Amino acid sequence: MSINCIRTLLEDANISHKDKIALVHNDKQITYEELFKRVNQVAFYLKELDLPKDSRIGIYSTKSIDQVIAILAILSTDYILVPLTRLLQPEQIEYIIEDCDIKCIITDKVKIEKIEKSNFNGQIISYERTEQNLASFEEIYKYYNKPYTCDVNGHDNAVITYSFGLTGKPKGIVISHRNLIDSARVVSQYLKLKEEDVISGTLIFNLDYGLNQIFCSLYKRATLALHRFILAGDFFNHIIKDKVTILPLMPINITQMFDEEEHKLPSAELLSNIRVITSSGGNVTEKMLKDLDKYFPDAKFYSMHGLTEAFRSTYLEPSQIWIRPDSIGKAIPDVELYIINEQGQECKPREVGELIHRGGYIYKGYWNAPVETKERFKSIKILKDVINLEGELCDEIVVASGDYVYKDEEGYLYFVSRRDDMIKTRGFRVSPYEIESVVYKNIPQIEQCAVFSIENQEIEEEIVLVYSSRSELPVNEIVFELKKHLASYMIPSKIFYNKSLPLVPSDKNKINKEILKENIINNI
Template sequence: MLVAARPMTTIPAQFEQTLSAFPDKTAVFGGDESLTFRQLHAEAAATAQALASLGVLAGDRVGICMQKNLDQVIAILGVLWANAIFVPIHPVLHAEQIGHMVDDCDMKLLITDSTRITELRDATHGRIVVGHGPAEEEMPSLKELRQKCRNAPVFFRAKPKNTAAIIYSSGSTGKPKGIMISHRNLADGSRIVASYLGTKATDRIAGVLSLNFDHGLNQLLQTLYAGASLYLHNLIFPRDLFRLLATKRITALPLMPVIITRMFDPQLPGPDADLDFSALRYVSTTGGPVTARMLDQLQRTFPGTDIVVMYGLTEAFRSSWLPPDQLSARRTSIGKAIPEVELYVLDDQGQDCPPGVPGQLVHRGGCVAKGYWNAPEATAERFRQIDRFPGETVVFSGDLVRRDEEGYLYFLARMDSMIKTRGFRVSPTEIEEHAHRFDGLLGAVAFGIDNPEIGQDIAVVYTTADRTPLASQVLTEHFRLGMPHHMVPRWFVHAEAFPATASQGKVDRVAVRRFALEKLAGLCSVQHNHDCT
């Protein structure tokens, strides 16, 4: 059944049900501190009242730029309870980037850590409040304000269709845009993901992911929906994470590929030999391709644990998942549609592509966002109504995929990143997958560089396990033996590590491309006599 046929609800409404069932169960652990569902609910209500005392009204945009801790969790829920719209901002972003978001969505207030107040005062035009850390002189402290609002009544009045959050896209393929997420989107996302992962009150979820993007935020919302417990953890040294998994008997470990790479960094100590991970039910991952090396590392470290591969886009949160029993047979598949969602592979005329033929992935059903903030043209391009589904908005993902005979989907590339070379359209993903088959190569990003003679040359930027470069001739031979001539890269560039986008933790492909072009600029102009910039 598609989500449209289900009753509409909100996160606060889901939380109220969980509160009735598990009032004194611990909801969130953060270091040496923790909050029960009752305490978390009271802190959220007090925060909402405190925000109202600062002049925050229903529909106002409130930014949250904080390190991951209990105060950040309380701030997120407090903004929701205040009927305002929260705007999650990763704390590694610079003042100029944050200033763009402040101005773009006309932000009423920014909640941030005390260590950022001086830096961000100008970027926020002085509309700033301390969310964590010691209070600043002449600067409101949300923690102190909410202590004055104890026992405040809940005055949540927003409707499911109202905007709950504006999440800025990762910027991995261009300038970030603010995506408007409704209260229903958030509630449907928590319920749907919990349904196919089997999330329940006995689960203990590792909160490794940032709460500033949708996949990390969903772990908190699943906790509120199912009555589970969330253990916040800031990943610095992998060994500390492995110890958390064992000592706290963690049952659910949501990850992203960049975090998997960090967990198994050969330069850092791995898990102690005597750690017991038998409580771990599943490891889930989304936000980029999972290499064979990553899967092998996860399966060796967590034997018997389900590995769940997922795919999604912020415009519709989550689209597909690959059931664990299909992983060995379909290692590169992104699976099939999640419950209450239908996925289509359409050609340029809007017709279904037969199996094996690439087309654009189109998402219908659950979690379709409201569009882009203050960007009607971009909204019209991505969020469309088509004759096939009258009166209904579907999301054209911009992702090129293919479907096999059994209906399983395979991601090929972003449609705007296809490499056009020698009369062929080449998927960067196919190039990257073949690069990953080379022993010792850790990560790869492929893209095209304009060459008037053949269209584009293929370039590959790669990282290695020992952080030392490989011989380009050896890599070229690897591709010549395994790929058609037109898919053999012309350029190989070594990087010690890939930068990640701040808002979503994906590989920052724009920054990687810029890095490679700077490295190659001289070589390209001399050897091919064309512009590489």
């Protein structure tokens, strides 16, 4: 058995902490010994399906203890896990099934109908017994009690994750077993996680940030408290009732937490168990930081920046969050980061260039997409003018992230834009992210905003700002404030108010700019 796999953590936890509570969900809980037993039962059944090695198995269900068992069971075989978020529509599920040829799907009663609409012809396993007489975890737990052993190779493919963006077909990113355990190790290290911690499992498990909560819990023999965020009140009850100490969030969760009247929110004393809060996947505004400070005054807040092609690149230490709140921080342990310009030379402080990720946590590439893989996963020769490649040691792979960033004089990094997001107007390249950051920082009445461009033949592209707030603001007041902080060519020429902004169905942390753009073009 490889030491570089999640299966090893599970086996060791069963020996050293078998009576420790591993998972909590509502009023249910399970020990490491019980978890190990159930994972083995499901893994045994999966192997009896006799699918070819590296067959893809999807998980499409709501959050539950059985969902975590399914994840760990697949990772205890030589099959590959494909998480399918419950937010996806049947046509999106159908796309993923076809793209990576999923042979089996594990699901719950609610999702079976959607799977059937996707014309899936493979094996379906349900957590509960069904009228369709499908195999179920209930039956597996009852009848499968034989010993189970496995030999997982740390370099083998473990997971393929898909992220549906706003345009184009999604690409699956391939993650190895070693990637999973490396990411658990590094996060446990810099967050200083402890065996006594209770980690909130609020994030969905379709991407690596969410899955990492499971693996960090195993790595430290901690407890993972599962929760599905629907209402702020229920979420705070989860924190208090489950005695959560580690709180991983997306920025949208922070907004949702405090989108309540103040008298309905719990006191800071009731939330004092929280010692670490993390956020990744988007911009954290000043209002979010103030709310967190008010209700979690003793918690350390870590802002983090990850890549599709590598688990994580940077984090900002809690001590810096109010000194440089717009920074994405510095490289995490075992990672080297470089910023290079179009000539391949290292950028000077304040000069914008592409972020190059070297070192640990790099994933294996895009599934069945050699052109896209070659575009992002580059030879270290891309850094030939930056580092010493003496000895022709040029087989190393680095990630050309497509993120445009700059560093300050102290080496802290700042995100500017994605390569494909840049707006070209009046001969200048403009970052929508930069304009949005100024809005959030200087116009507190605005709750959400989106900046994008529409075609204008006279100036290439015209900048548009759409925002939401409790009430509409005078356009001239918005423009007046923006002119204090932005160059004239960066000021949006069109500003629109919406009571709320549409979100991407598969990622509630992203505003759906394509729908906004389409609505504006249709109404011009």
